[in-house]
Amino acid sequence: MMRSGSDNAPPGGPVHVTRAALPPLEDYLACVRRIFSTHGLTNMGEFARGLEAELTRTLDAPALAVCANGTLALQLALRLLGLNGKTVITTPFTYVATLSALLWEGCTPIFADIDPHSLCMDPAEAARQLDAHPEAAGLLPVHVYGNACDVDALEALTRERGVALLYDAAHAFGSRIRGKSLFAFGDAATASFHATKLFHTVEGGCIVARDPARKKELELLRAFGHVGDTHFSLGINAKLSELHAAMGLCLLPELPANIARRATVTGMYDETLGLAGDGAPGAEGLRRPRLAPGLAWNHAYYPVIFPDGGVRARVTEALEARDIHPRRYFFPSLTRLPYVQSPPCPVAEEMAERVLCLPLWADMAPELTREIAELTRAAARA
Numbered sequence: 001m002m003r004s005g006s007d008n009a010p011p012g013g014p015v016h017v018t019r020a021a022l023p024p025l026e027d028y029l030a031c032v033r034r035i036f037s038t039h040g041l042t043n044m045g046e047f048a049r050g051l052e053a054e055l056t057r058t059l060d061a062p063a064l065a066v067c068a069n070g071t072l073a074l075q076l077a078l079r080l081l082g083l084n085g086k087t088v089i090t091t092p093f094t095y096v097a098t099l100s101a102l103l104w105e106g107c108t109p110i111f112a113d114i115d116p117h118s119l120c121m122d123p124a125e126a127a128r129q130l131d132a133h134p135e136a137a138g139l140l141p142v143h144v145y146g147n148a149c150d151v152d153a154l155e156a157l158t159r160e161r162g163v164a165l166l167y168d169a170a171h172a173f174g175s176r177i178r179g180k181s182l183f184a185f186g187d188a189a190t191a192s193f194h195a196t197k198l199f200h201t202v203e204g205g206c207i208v209a210r211d212p213a214r215k216k217e218l219e220l221l222r223a224f225g226h227v228g229d230t231h232f233s234l235g236i237n238a239k240l241s242e243l244h245a246a247m248g249l250c251l252l253p254e255l256p257a258n259i260a261r262r263a264t265v266t267g268m269y270d271e272t273l274g275l276a277g278d279g280a281p282g283a284e285g286l287r288r289p290r291l292a293p294g295l296a297w298n299h300a301y302y303p304v305i306f307p308d309g310g311v312r313a314r315v316t317e318a319l320e321a322r323d324i325h326p327r328r329y330f331f332p333s334l335t336r337l338p339y340v341q342s343p344p345c346p347v348a349e350e351m352a353e354r355v356l357c358l359p360l361w362a363d364m365a366p367e368l369t370r371e372i373a374e375l376t377r378a379a380a381r382a
Protein backbone atom coordinates (compact mmCIF):
# COMPACT_ATOMS: atom_id res chain seq x y z
CA MET A 1 0.00 0.00 0.00
CA MET A 2 1.36 3.39 -0.98
CA ARG A 3 0.25 6.10 1.38
CA SER A 4 2.69 8.72 0.14
CA GLY A 5 1.81 11.24 -2.53
CA SER A 6 1.88 14.92 -3.18
CA ASP A 7 -1.18 15.64 -1.04
CA ASN A 8 -0.18 13.10 1.61
CA ALA A 9 -3.78 11.90 1.73
CA PRO A 10 -3.78 8.25 2.68
CA PRO A 11 -6.24 6.03 0.82
CA GLY A 12 -7.71 4.68 4.06
CA GLY A 13 -8.02 8.00 5.91
CA PRO A 14 -6.10 8.94 9.02
CA VAL A 15 -4.35 6.20 10.99
CA HIS A 16 -4.99 6.53 14.71
CA VAL A 17 -3.14 4.82 17.53
CA THR A 18 -5.77 2.11 17.57
CA ARG A 19 -9.05 1.13 16.00
CA ALA A 20 -11.83 -0.20 18.20
CA ALA A 21 -12.64 -3.88 17.72
CA LEU A 22 -16.16 -4.58 16.51
CA PRO A 23 -18.02 -7.90 16.49
CA PRO A 24 -19.95 -9.10 13.43
CA LEU A 25 -22.86 -6.67 13.15
CA GLU A 26 -25.39 -9.52 13.05
CA ASP A 27 -24.15 -10.81 16.44
CA TYR A 28 -24.70 -7.42 18.02
CA LEU A 29 -28.06 -6.90 16.29
CA ALA A 30 -29.28 -10.23 17.69
CA CYS A 31 -28.58 -8.83 21.18
CA VAL A 32 -30.30 -5.54 20.35
CA ARG A 33 -33.38 -7.43 19.10
CA ARG A 34 -33.49 -9.36 22.36
CA ILE A 35 -33.17 -6.11 24.34
CA PHE A 36 -35.97 -4.53 22.32
CA SER A 37 -38.20 -7.55 22.89
CA THR A 38 -37.69 -7.54 26.68
CA HIS A 39 -37.40 -3.76 27.21
CA GLY A 40 -34.60 -4.67 29.62
CA LEU A 41 -32.23 -1.75 29.03
CA THR A 42 -30.27 -1.53 32.26
CA ASN A 43 -30.24 -2.27 36.03
CA MET A 44 -28.08 -5.35 35.75
CA GLY A 45 -30.20 -7.39 33.38
CA GLU A 46 -29.35 -10.61 31.59
CA PHE A 47 -26.51 -9.16 29.48
CA ALA A 48 -24.70 -7.37 32.31
CA ARG A 49 -25.09 -10.40 34.58
CA GLY A 50 -23.99 -12.70 31.75
CA LEU A 51 -20.91 -10.58 31.09
CA GLU A 52 -20.10 -10.49 34.80
CA ALA A 53 -20.24 -14.29 34.94
CA GLU A 54 -18.03 -14.69 31.85
CA LEU A 55 -15.48 -12.19 33.12
CA THR A 56 -15.36 -13.83 36.53
CA ARG A 57 -14.25 -17.02 34.76
CA THR A 58 -11.86 -15.32 32.32
CA LEU A 59 -10.07 -13.35 35.04
CA ASP A 60 -10.02 -16.06 37.78
CA ALA A 61 -11.79 -13.45 39.91
CA PRO A 62 -12.92 -14.17 43.48
CA ALA A 63 -15.38 -11.23 43.34
CA LEU A 64 -16.08 -9.18 40.22
CA ALA A 65 -18.44 -6.31 39.44
CA VAL A 66 -18.84 -4.73 36.02
CA CYS A 67 -19.41 -0.98 35.97
CA ALA A 68 -19.87 2.04 33.72
CA ASN A 69 -16.20 2.90 33.09
CA GLY A 70 -12.66 2.35 34.32
CA THR A 71 -12.49 5.61 36.26
CA LEU A 72 -15.57 4.74 38.32
CA ALA A 73 -14.08 1.26 38.77
CA LEU A 74 -11.07 2.89 40.47
CA GLN A 75 -13.31 5.12 42.56
CA LEU A 76 -15.43 2.19 43.75
CA ALA A 77 -12.32 0.13 44.49
CA LEU A 78 -10.82 2.99 46.53
CA ARG A 79 -14.06 3.09 48.55
CA LEU A 80 -14.17 -0.68 48.91
CA LEU A 81 -10.66 -0.68 50.39
CA GLY A 82 -11.43 2.30 52.63
CA LEU A 83 -8.85 4.48 50.88
CA ASN A 84 -11.09 7.46 50.15
CA GLY A 85 -9.76 10.54 51.96
CA LYS A 86 -6.43 8.81 52.68
CA THR A 87 -2.88 9.23 51.43
CA VAL A 88 -2.16 6.82 48.57
CA ILE A 89 1.16 6.19 46.81
CA THR A 90 0.74 6.02 43.04
CA THR A 91 2.70 6.38 39.79
CA PRO A 92 3.11 9.54 37.71
CA PHE A 93 3.47 7.48 34.50
CA THR A 94 -0.15 6.59 33.74
CA TYR A 95 -3.27 7.95 32.15
CA VAL A 96 -4.61 10.95 34.08
CA ALA A 97 -7.69 8.95 35.19
CA THR A 98 -5.63 7.05 37.79
CA LEU A 99 -4.98 10.38 39.47
CA SER A 100 -8.44 11.86 38.84
CA ALA A 101 -10.04 8.92 40.65
CA LEU A 102 -7.77 9.51 43.66
CA LEU A 103 -8.40 13.25 43.77
CA TRP A 104 -12.16 12.81 43.22
CA GLU A 105 -12.25 10.45 46.21
CA GLY A 106 -10.49 13.03 48.37
CA CYS A 107 -7.22 11.12 48.52
CA THR A 108 -3.79 12.73 48.83
CA PRO A 109 -1.72 11.21 46.04
CA ILE A 110 2.04 10.82 46.48
CA PHE A 111 4.07 9.82 43.45
CA ALA A 112 6.65 7.03 43.52
CA ASP A 113 8.94 7.09 40.48
CA ILE A 114 8.97 4.30 37.90
CA ASP A 115 11.50 1.67 36.96
CA PRO A 116 13.28 2.83 33.77
CA HIS A 117 13.05 -0.66 32.23
CA SER A 118 9.46 -1.76 32.95
CA LEU A 119 8.01 1.81 33.22
CA CYS A 120 5.90 0.44 36.11
CA MET A 121 6.18 1.66 39.72
CA ASP A 122 9.63 0.96 41.17
CA PRO A 123 9.09 -1.03 44.41
CA ALA A 124 12.19 0.60 45.97
CA GLU A 125 10.70 4.05 45.26
CA ALA A 126 7.36 2.90 46.69
CA ALA A 127 9.15 1.79 49.87
CA ARG A 128 10.93 5.16 50.05
CA GLN A 129 7.63 7.04 49.77
CA LEU A 130 6.02 4.79 52.40
CA ASP A 131 8.92 5.66 54.73
CA ALA A 132 8.47 9.37 54.01
CA HIS A 133 4.66 9.20 54.38
CA PRO A 134 3.82 6.92 57.31
CA GLU A 135 0.19 8.10 57.05
CA ALA A 136 -0.15 6.39 53.63
CA ALA A 137 -2.90 3.77 53.64
CA GLY A 138 -2.43 2.22 50.24
CA LEU A 139 -0.52 1.72 47.02
CA LEU A 140 -2.00 2.26 43.54
CA PRO A 141 0.42 0.98 40.87
CA VAL A 142 -0.43 0.52 37.17
CA HIS A 143 0.37 -2.45 34.91
CA VAL A 144 1.57 -0.13 32.14
CA TYR A 145 0.92 -1.34 28.54
CA GLY A 146 -0.26 -4.72 29.85
CA ASN A 147 3.24 -5.38 31.22
CA ALA A 148 3.21 -6.60 34.83
CA CYS A 149 4.43 -4.61 37.80
CA ASP A 150 6.87 -6.43 40.07
CA VAL A 151 3.90 -8.14 41.73
CA ASP A 152 5.99 -10.15 44.22
CA ALA A 153 7.92 -7.14 45.52
CA LEU A 154 4.79 -4.97 45.77
CA GLU A 155 2.87 -7.75 47.53
CA ALA A 156 5.71 -8.24 50.05
CA LEU A 157 6.06 -4.49 50.61
CA THR A 158 2.36 -3.83 51.22
CA ARG A 159 1.98 -6.87 53.51
CA GLU A 160 5.05 -5.81 55.52
CA ARG A 161 3.73 -2.23 55.91
CA GLY A 162 0.11 -3.22 56.43
CA VAL A 163 -1.23 -1.03 53.61
CA ALA A 164 -3.76 -1.87 50.89
CA LEU A 165 -2.68 -2.77 47.35
CA LEU A 166 -4.93 -1.68 44.48
CA TYR A 167 -3.83 -2.24 40.89
CA ASP A 168 -5.01 -0.07 38.02
CA ALA A 169 -5.10 -2.95 35.53
CA ALA A 170 -6.81 -0.91 32.78
CA HIS A 171 -4.19 -2.17 30.30
CA ALA A 172 -3.83 -5.68 31.66
CA PHE A 173 -6.88 -7.56 30.39
CA GLY A 174 -5.66 -10.87 28.96
CA SER A 175 -2.10 -10.59 30.34
CA ARG A 176 -1.02 -13.49 32.53
CA ILE A 177 2.02 -14.02 34.68
CA ARG A 178 3.16 -17.53 35.57
CA GLY A 179 -0.23 -18.68 34.26
CA LYS A 180 -2.24 -16.32 36.50
CA SER A 181 -4.32 -13.36 35.36
CA LEU A 182 -2.88 -10.02 36.55
CA PHE A 183 -6.31 -9.46 38.13
CA ALA A 184 -5.43 -12.17 40.65
CA PHE A 185 -2.93 -9.80 42.34
CA GLY A 186 -3.53 -7.11 44.93
CA ASP A 187 -6.43 -6.60 47.33
CA ALA A 188 -8.32 -5.34 44.30
CA ALA A 189 -7.68 -4.53 40.64
CA THR A 190 -9.69 -2.54 38.13
CA ALA A 191 -10.19 -2.73 34.37
CA SER A 192 -11.31 -0.23 31.75
CA PHE A 193 -13.48 -1.47 28.90
CA HIS A 194 -13.23 1.79 26.96
CA ALA A 195 -13.40 1.45 23.18
CA THR A 196 -9.65 2.11 22.85
CA LYS A 197 -8.79 -0.82 25.11
CA LEU A 198 -7.93 -4.36 24.02
CA PHE A 199 -11.30 -5.66 25.22
CA HIS A 200 -14.17 -3.19 25.40
CA THR A 201 -17.85 -2.54 25.99
CA VAL A 202 -17.72 0.92 24.26
CA GLU A 203 -17.60 2.43 27.77
CA GLY A 204 -17.26 0.17 30.78
CA GLY A 205 -15.01 -1.38 33.37
CA CYS A 206 -14.87 -3.78 36.26
CA ILE A 207 -13.53 -4.19 39.76
CA VAL A 208 -12.01 -7.45 40.96
CA ALA A 209 -11.62 -7.98 44.70
CA ARG A 210 -9.49 -10.67 46.31
CA ASP A 211 -12.05 -11.39 49.02
CA PRO A 212 -15.13 -13.19 47.57
CA ALA A 213 -17.21 -11.92 50.51
CA ARG A 214 -17.01 -8.38 49.16
CA LYS A 215 -19.10 -8.86 46.04
CA LYS A 216 -22.22 -7.59 47.85
CA GLU A 217 -20.42 -4.37 48.90
CA LEU A 218 -19.35 -3.81 45.30
CA GLU A 219 -22.96 -4.19 44.17
CA LEU A 220 -24.12 -1.64 46.74
CA LEU A 221 -21.38 0.84 45.80
CA ARG A 222 -22.39 0.47 42.16
CA ALA A 223 -26.14 0.97 42.57
CA PHE A 224 -27.02 3.65 45.11
CA GLY A 225 -26.43 1.47 48.18
CA HIS A 226 -29.87 -0.05 48.24
CA VAL A 227 -31.68 -3.22 47.24
CA GLY A 228 -35.37 -2.59 46.72
CA ASP A 229 -36.57 -0.44 49.60
CA THR A 230 -33.77 -1.43 51.94
CA HIS A 231 -30.92 1.06 52.10
CA PHE A 232 -27.63 -0.35 53.40
CA SER A 233 -24.82 2.12 52.69
CA LEU A 234 -23.72 5.03 50.54
CA GLY A 235 -23.57 4.18 46.86
CA ILE A 236 -23.38 5.90 43.51
CA ASN A 237 -24.60 5.04 40.02
CA ALA A 238 -21.91 3.10 38.18
CA LYS A 239 -24.07 0.49 36.44
CA LEU A 240 -23.26 -0.91 33.01
CA SER A 241 -26.18 -0.77 30.55
CA GLU A 242 -27.46 -3.83 28.69
CA LEU A 243 -26.41 -2.36 25.33
CA HIS A 244 -22.86 -1.93 26.59
CA ALA A 245 -22.75 -5.35 28.20
CA ALA A 246 -23.99 -6.93 24.95
CA MET A 247 -20.99 -5.46 23.11
CA GLY A 248 -18.70 -7.11 25.66
CA LEU A 249 -20.44 -10.46 25.36
CA CYS A 250 -20.08 -10.31 21.56
CA LEU A 251 -16.37 -9.39 21.73
CA LEU A 252 -15.18 -11.64 24.56
CA PRO A 253 -15.04 -14.88 22.50
CA GLU A 254 -12.78 -13.06 20.02
CA LEU A 255 -10.21 -12.10 22.65
CA PRO A 256 -7.70 -14.97 22.09
CA ALA A 257 -7.74 -14.40 18.32
CA ASN A 258 -7.45 -10.63 18.87
CA ILE A 259 -4.36 -11.10 21.07
CA ALA A 260 -2.81 -13.57 18.60
CA ARG A 261 -3.30 -11.16 15.69
CA ARG A 262 -1.84 -8.28 17.70
CA ALA A 263 1.15 -10.50 18.47
CA THR A 264 1.68 -10.88 14.72
CA VAL A 265 1.59 -7.10 14.24
CA THR A 266 3.99 -6.45 17.14
CA GLY A 267 6.25 -9.19 15.76
CA MET A 268 6.40 -7.30 12.49
CA TYR A 269 7.24 -4.02 14.26
CA ASP A 270 9.91 -5.85 16.29
CA GLU A 271 11.46 -7.31 13.18
CA THR A 272 11.75 -4.00 11.33
CA LEU A 273 12.92 -2.07 14.41
CA GLY A 274 15.16 -4.85 15.74
CA LEU A 275 13.32 -4.75 19.08
CA ALA A 276 12.29 -7.32 21.64
CA GLY A 277 10.50 -7.38 24.97
CA ASP A 278 13.75 -7.85 26.92
CA GLY A 279 14.38 -4.09 26.73
CA ALA A 280 17.63 -4.49 24.76
CA PRO A 281 18.33 -1.66 22.29
CA GLY A 282 17.50 -2.28 18.63
CA ALA A 283 17.93 -0.18 15.50
CA GLU A 284 18.90 3.50 16.03
CA GLY A 285 19.09 2.97 19.80
CA LEU A 286 15.34 2.40 20.13
CA ARG A 287 14.03 0.03 22.77
CA ARG A 288 10.83 -1.37 24.21
CA PRO A 289 9.94 -1.55 27.90
CA ARG A 290 11.27 -4.75 29.47
CA LEU A 291 8.47 -7.26 29.96
CA ALA A 292 8.22 -8.99 33.34
CA PRO A 293 9.73 -12.48 33.49
CA GLY A 294 7.06 -15.17 33.06
CA LEU A 295 4.62 -12.74 31.41
CA ALA A 296 2.23 -13.88 28.68
CA TRP A 297 1.71 -10.38 27.33
CA ASN A 298 -1.63 -9.20 25.90
CA HIS A 299 0.05 -7.01 23.22
CA ALA A 300 -2.22 -4.14 24.21
CA TYR A 301 0.11 -1.35 22.98
CA TYR A 302 3.32 -0.93 21.01
CA PRO A 303 5.44 1.52 23.03
CA VAL A 304 8.83 2.61 21.73
CA ILE A 305 11.40 4.37 23.92
CA PHE A 306 13.48 6.77 21.80
CA PRO A 307 17.02 7.90 22.73
CA ASP A 308 15.71 11.38 23.62
CA GLY A 309 12.77 13.73 23.21
CA GLY A 310 14.25 15.22 20.03
CA VAL A 311 14.18 11.87 18.22
CA ARG A 312 10.67 11.21 19.53
CA ALA A 313 9.52 14.58 18.15
CA ARG A 314 11.19 13.94 14.78
CA VAL A 315 9.50 10.55 14.43
CA THR A 316 6.13 12.04 15.40
CA GLU A 317 6.51 14.73 12.77
CA ALA A 318 7.43 12.20 10.06
CA LEU A 319 4.39 10.04 10.89
CA GLU A 320 1.99 12.97 11.24
CA ALA A 321 3.06 14.14 7.77
CA ARG A 322 1.54 10.90 6.47
CA ASP A 323 -1.62 11.31 8.54
CA ILE A 324 -0.42 8.63 10.98
CA HIS A 325 -1.07 9.58 14.58
CA PRO A 326 0.92 7.82 17.28
CA ARG A 327 0.12 8.77 20.89
CA ARG A 328 2.29 9.93 23.74
CA TYR A 329 1.21 7.34 26.31
CA PHE A 330 2.02 8.86 28.71
CA PHE A 331 2.59 12.58 28.56
CA PRO A 332 2.94 14.63 30.64
CA SER A 333 4.30 12.94 33.73
CA LEU A 334 1.46 13.59 36.20
CA THR A 335 3.97 15.38 38.46
CA ARG A 336 3.77 18.23 35.91
CA LEU A 337 0.00 18.74 35.83
CA PRO A 338 -1.08 22.32 36.52
CA TYR A 339 -3.32 21.23 39.43
CA VAL A 340 -0.69 19.03 41.08
CA GLN A 341 2.15 20.02 43.37
CA SER A 342 4.70 17.25 43.55
CA PRO A 343 8.42 16.82 43.91
CA PRO A 344 9.86 15.72 40.56
CA CYS A 345 10.01 12.07 39.49
CA PRO A 346 13.00 12.20 37.13
CA VAL A 347 12.55 8.79 35.51
CA ALA A 348 8.84 9.31 34.73
CA GLU A 349 9.53 12.82 33.47
CA GLU A 350 12.28 11.61 31.16
CA MET A 351 10.22 8.68 29.85
CA ALA A 352 7.24 10.97 29.20
CA GLU A 353 9.56 12.86 26.81
CA ARG A 354 10.90 9.74 25.11
CA VAL A 355 7.97 7.33 24.67
CA LEU A 356 5.55 6.99 21.79
CA CYS A 357 2.94 4.29 21.18
CA LEU A 358 2.77 3.27 17.53
CA PRO A 359 -0.60 2.38 15.96
CA LEU A 360 -1.75 -1.13 16.81
CA TRP A 361 -4.94 -3.11 16.33
CA ALA A 362 -5.68 -6.72 15.57
CA ASP A 363 -6.32 -6.67 11.85
CA MET A 364 -3.87 -3.92 10.93
CA ALA A 365 -2.60 -4.48 7.39
CA PRO A 366 0.98 -5.82 7.22
CA GLU A 367 1.82 -3.17 4.61
CA LEU A 368 0.74 -0.40 6.97
CA THR A 369 2.67 -1.91 9.89
CA ARG A 370 5.78 -2.19 7.77
CA GLU A 371 5.36 1.37 6.47
CA ILE A 372 5.03 2.82 9.98
CA ALA A 373 8.02 0.83 11.22
CA GLU A 374 10.17 1.94 8.29
CA LEU A 375 9.14 5.59 8.63
CA THR A 376 9.92 5.39 12.35
CA ARG A 377 13.32 3.87 11.74
CA ALA A 378 14.25 6.31 9.00
CA ALA A 379 13.15 9.36 11.00
CA ALA A 380 14.98 8.11 14.10
CA ARG A 381 18.18 7.72 12.03
CA ALA A 382 17.95 11.11 10.33
Ligand SMILES: *Cc1c(COP(=O)(O)O)cnc(C)c1O
Pocket (backbone or CB within 6 Å): 069, 070, 071, 072, 094, 095, 097, 098, 142, 168, 170, 171, 192, 193, 194, 203, 204, 205
Ligand atom coordinates in the same frame (compact mmCIF):
# COMPACT_ATOMS: atom_id res chain seq x y z
C1 LIG B 1 -8.24 4.00 30.14
C2 LIG B 1 -7.60 4.12 31.47
C3 LIG B 1 -8.31 4.48 32.63
C4 LIG B 1 -9.71 5.03 32.58
O1 LIG B 1 -10.66 4.18 32.06
P1 LIG B 1 -12.02 4.77 31.45
O2 LIG B 1 -12.79 3.52 31.16
O3 LIG B 1 -11.67 5.53 30.22
O4 LIG B 1 -12.66 5.60 32.50
C5 LIG B 1 -7.66 4.44 33.85
N1 LIG B 1 -6.37 4.09 33.95
C6 LIG B 1 -5.63 3.78 32.86
C7 LIG B 1 -4.20 3.38 33.05
C8 LIG B 1 -6.22 3.80 31.59
O5 LIG B 1 -5.47 3.52 30.52
